[in-house]
Amino acid sequence: MKELIIGGARSGKSAYAEKQAQASGLHVVYVATAQVLDHEMARRVTAHQARRPAQWGLVEAPLDLYAALSRNAAPNTCLLVDCLTLWLSNLLFAGEAAKQAEAGQAINCPLFLRETQALAEGLQHLPGRIILVSNEVGSGIVPMDPVSRLFADEQGRLNQRIAAVCDRVTLVAAGLPLVLKDARNPIGNAHEAP
Numbered sequence: 001m002k003e004l005i006i007g008g009a010r011s012g013k014s015a016y017a018e019k020q021a022q023a024s025g026l027h028v029v030y031v032a033t034a035q036v037l038d039h040e041m042a043r044r045v046t047a048h049q050a051r052r053p054a055q056w057g058l059v060e061a062p063l064d065l066y067a068a069l070s071r072n073a074a075p076n077t078c079l080l081v082d083c084l085t086l087w088l089s090n091l092l093f094a095g096e097a098a099k100q101a102e103a104g105q106a107i108n109c110p111l112f113l114r115e116t117q118a119l120a121e122g123l124q125h126l127p128g129r130i131i132l133v134s135n136e137v138g139s140g141i142v143p144m145d146p147v148s149r150l151f152a153d154e155q156g157r158l159n160q161r162i163a164a165v166c167d168r169v170t171l172v173a174a175g176l177p178l179v180l181k182d183a184r185n186p187i188g189n190a191h192e193a194p
Contacts, residue, residue, distance in 0.1 A: 001129050001130075001167045001168065002123055002124060002126075002129075002130045002132075002165065002166040002167050002168075003020065003129075003130070003131045003132070003166055003167065003168040003169070003170065004132050004134060004159070004162050004163050004166045004168070004169045004170070005017045005020070005131060005132070005133050005134070005169075005170045005172060005177075006133075006134050006135065006136045006159060006163075006169070006170070006171055006172070007135070007136055007171060007172035007173060008135065008136055008137075008139065008173065009135065011172045011173050011174065011175070012172050012174070012175035012176075013133050013135075013172040014048065014082055014083070014133055015051070015175070016170070016172050016175070016177055017080055017082065017131050017133045018051065018052065018080065020131055021056075021078045021080040021129075021131055022053065024078040024129050026076055026077055026078040026128070026129055027057070027076055027077050027078070028053070028055075028056045028057070028077075028078045028079075028080060029056065029057035029058070029059055029072050029077060029078070029079050029080070030052060030056050030057065030058050030059070030080050030082065031059045031060075031061050031065070031068055031069065031072070031079050031080060031081040031082070032045075032048075032058065032059070032060050032061070032082065033060075033061055033062055033065065033081065033082070033083060033084070033086045033087035033090065034062070034083075034086045035062045035086070035090060048082070057072075059071075059072055061081075061087070062086075062087065062090045063087075063090055063091060063094055063111070063115065064115070065081065065087050065115065065119055066115065066118035066119045066122055066123075067118075069081070069119075069122075069123070069126055069130065070122070070126065073126040073127050073128045073130065074127055074128050075127045075128050076128065077128045077129070078128065078129040078130070078131065079128065079129070079130045079131070080131045080133075081130065081131065081132040081133060082133040083132075083133040083134055083135065084132055084133065084134035084135075084155075084158060084159075084162065085134055085135040085137070085155060088116075088151070088154060088155055088158055089151065091109075091111060091112045091115055091116070092109075092112060092147075092150065092151060092154070094111060095109035095110065095111035095112050096108075096109045097109035097112045097150065098147050098150070101146045101147045101149070101150040102146055102147055104146065107150065112154075116154075116158060116161075119162070120158075120161040120162060120165065123162065123165050123166075124165040124166075132162060132166070134155070134158070134159050134162070135155065136159065136171065137151075137152050137155045137156065138152065138155075138156045140152075163180075163181065166181070167181075167182070167183040167184070168181060168182050168183065168184075169181040
């Protein structure tokens with residue numbers, strides 16, 4: 001089963017994802033996408049590490065996420081990806097996408113295009129359980145600068161592509177989960193309400 005868990009900043013989405021992974025009864029591997037580039041991010045990473053059970057595995061994948069998932073996916077394994085938002089940001093700044101946006105150019109960044117396409121197209125074919133955490137950034141105002149607009153647009157597009165191939169999509173707000181899509185129970189899906 002593939003599940004996308006989305007929510008705003010400090011919505012409780014990561015804690016909810018960790019509970020889902022723990023409840024799976026499978027061997028859990030935490031797939032971290034963060035890059036520790038400053039003290040504040042180091043504190044965030046330390047807090048996440050302290051919350052996780054010691055027996056969980058760890059894979060760091062700041063850029064090559066699909067390759068990391070492919071190497072670690074197995075029928076008896078739950079991969080918990082936290083988070084797609086940092087991964088997308090890493091991709092935008094590792095390649096030329098952010099520079100192209102600042103210059104007012106169309107985005108033509110091979111790294112960004114290759115990695116997002118690999119994840120969106122390959123995710124559903126991987127074995128085992130995969131839980132992906134992502135921020136829902138589309139509820140705010142349209143950002144003023146071109147790089148922030150690019151990020152918001154691409155995050156929304158990525159969330160839509162991943163949600164389309166996931167069996168379950170859950171929105172977390174104020175620590176409360178709301179199931180938006182569940183392939184096992186299509187009648188109860190929030191998006192299909194009359």
